[in-house]
Amino acid sequence: MSKRILVLSTSPRIGGNSETLADVFIKGAEEAGHExxxxxxxxxxxxxxxxxLGCQTTGKCILRDDAERIIAQMKAMDVLVFATPIYFYEMSGQMKTLLDRTNPLFPAEYEFRDIYLLATSADEEESSMExxxxGLEGWISCFEKxxxxxxxxxxxxxxxxAIEECGEALSAAYEMGRNV
Known part of the structure; x- marks a missing residue:
């Protein structure tokens, strides 16, 4: 069954390492027939x-910017994928800012069920991403489905x-996309 997947590349850098992982994930997902x-x-x-908290009663944020359109798309997708660089052992500020702005989704009906994280770091240790x-698990816990x-x-x-030299991560992102 084909799924609708929204990939959110949250790096401030065009063509960065986390965006490369996102593109590889997308390739796998599209080859498997997903949108x-x-x-x-x-x-x-x-x-x-x-x-x-005005959004909790109106369902709409008082701020008018790009988040409004992004959140509307998030709400309608089956799968969400966040790609982020790790800065100081945490998700990018851009990702955190977007997550905070999704407050209108909390009381709403939403389609997304599966959420994936693609993270890159300069640090060699996987624990640097914990x-x-x-943080993403905390956000997900607000959406019981x-x-x-x-x-x-x-x-x-x-x-x-540098991610181009990380064959294991590239392969994992591709396979994850194929197996959504």
Whole structure:
């Protein structure tokens, strides 16, 4: 059964290592017959959540920026994939800002069930990504019909393009996409 997959590349860098993993995931998913869409945050304007909670009653954020359109697309997809570089042992600020802005989804009906994380870090240790995984798991816990379905950890990617030398991570991202 074909699934609708939204891949969110949250790196501030065009063509960065996490975006490369996202593209490989997409290739696997498309070859398996799934419908994919990729949104890159590096050219999007997303303001910080103001914490007013108005969205909890209206279903809409008071802020008018690119997050509004992204969240509408997230809501309608079967699968969400977040691709992020690890900065200071945590997800990118762009990813965290987007997650905070998804507050209107909390009381809403949403389609997504499976959520994947593709992470890259300069650090060689997979444990360097645990805080990012835990942060995403915390967000997912707010959506009782959803689950973290898989994580790819691309370690040792210390320079732009370095992920190309990480065959295991590339293969894992491709296979994860094929097996969504």
């Amino acid at each position: 994919t869409k990729k949104i890159c945050l590096y050219d999007k304007k997303i303001e910080f959540c103001k914490g007013c 805080a990012a995984v835990k 959803s689950r973290l379905a898989g994580v790819v950890r691309g370690t040792g990617a210390d320079k732009k393009g």
